[in-house]
Amino acid sequence: MKHSALCRPLQGLFLTLLLALLSSHVFAQEAPLTEREALQAQVLAGVCASCHGTEGRLSGVIPAIAQRPASVLESQLLAFKRGETPHTTVMERLARGYTDEELALLARYFAQPQAYRPTQP
């Protein structure tokens, strides 16, 4: 019993890494966001900015997320949502509030070179 309780977080980590590897392979080519997708993503990403910085680039205790490959961000977010990432503070609860499609969109959004420009004219 004790053994499996210890292994579970490790399994989650392993799955996350495996997912990241697999999806980065499959989705190596990123399509740019359409105007509509970019608008939707900006609304969804507003809440992320309060912790991850306005462009997802804040450095410090909270990890920066901007401009990482979308496939990596997506698998991290899905792993949070499914409770597969051990020792999270807020991301597990947060990620549950989004559909898988919204998480994929957020991942593509933060992966862009010019991620999150709230004051664009």
Ligand code: HEC
């Ligand atoms: C209340 C603060 C807060 C908000 C809001 C927030 N995050 Fe996070 N995020 C964190 C913290 C803290 C971590 C580290 C994992 C943990 O403790 O949950 C993290 C980790 C992450 C990671 C993994 C980064 C890594 O290298 O491990 C990603 C990806 C991420 N967040 C994306 C997002 C997205 C997308 C949003 C908006 C939907 C968001 N976060 C909103 C605090 C926040």
